[in-house]
């Protein structure tokens with residue numbers, strides 16, 4: 305097992321494009337770290353540099369405290385699980401798992417190979433399918449064979465590149481749980497690339513968010529959700545995404561398109577010297593004021609016109625149209641190029657208790673706490689709260 309340390313890692317491709325711009329990241333022995341970000345942010349490039357499939361242009365990569373920049377992939381003792389699993393169709397499950405050991409078979413006896421294949425397949429619940437060919441396995445079973453191969457090599461770390469993106473939603477959910485369980489029971493250092501924020505939020509001990517080759521924030525899933533460092537992380541993490549509104553400072557009040565919020569100490573510090581901020585508020589920050597048992601004192605109650613609702617069984621989403629400021633729109637559209645159009649909504653999304661009786665056309669009284677507001681600098685996008 306091993307720690308992995310990235311020190312100012314840079315990747316400039318031959319055409320002069322810099323895909324990774326000086327990334328620092330410390331991955332502890334046994335830790336499960338997710339690299340997440342929109343398409344093209346450099347996450348696969350970063351993973352490929354760790355495994356040795358791509359040269360490092362600048363900076364230092366250490367595995368278990370040894371600098372490995374110039375080491376060949378096979379000498380790094382890392383196991384990579386790819387999106388397409390790379391299984392051999394003409395070999396059985398058994399032979400597919402045994403394959404990497406046969407490659408460096410010089411020092412492994414057939415008995416030892418057999419023991420390792422059986423141990424791994426038991427762990428992965430593949431022991432009943434050892435004689436099957438990949439074509440006769442489900443997507444999830446193929447995935448497990450690919451992991452089995454990585455396990456038998458006694459690699460010092462697992463590297464995953466979007467391993468679940470070929471699976472349907474249900475299987476993806478199951479495999480996600482399985483990978484998490486397996487990683488925990490093996491305690492093996494794992495780096496996992498995905499653009500799916502649900503995977504990022506549920507799998508990792510820590511999540512590293514990348515944008516345009518730069519690391520934005522590394523934190524626990526909870527840390528990213530509760531304390532995003534900037535607009536980008538705030539908009540990228542969370543589903544449905546955080547709502548962004550304009551906030552105009554007017555004396556002791558912060559005016560939002562949906563309500564006026566009295567400035568408390570925290571908000572006052574954040575707006576100091578500014579008259580305009582971007583205000584972020586998550587859909588789950590709201591409650592139906594007429595249904596909640598919460599004490600409404602200390603929060604803000606706004607009467608809002610409900611345009612549409614969506615009932616999903618466990619939650620009710622209500623949509624409220626609002627006007628936003630031009631500066632805010634401009635900033636969000638810059639952000640939006642990386643966020644698939646999600647952040648430029650012109651409606652507020654509110655997540656309510658599924659039992660809520662709020663319906664389209666209602667003027668609903670919705671409550672939120674000022675503590676739930678994130679204030680961002682409209683120029684830099686930095687979180688001020």
Ligand code: ATP
Nearest residue numbers: 317319321323342343344345346347348349350499
């Ligand atoms: P995705 O989720 O779409 O796979 P990613 O975050 O994994 O995206 P990378 O594959 O790491 O992104 O690519 C990062 C950037 O580097 C992209 O803009 C890509 O076009 C560019 N890139 C990748 N390979 C090369 C190459 N061989 N030469 C030049 N540019 C490249």
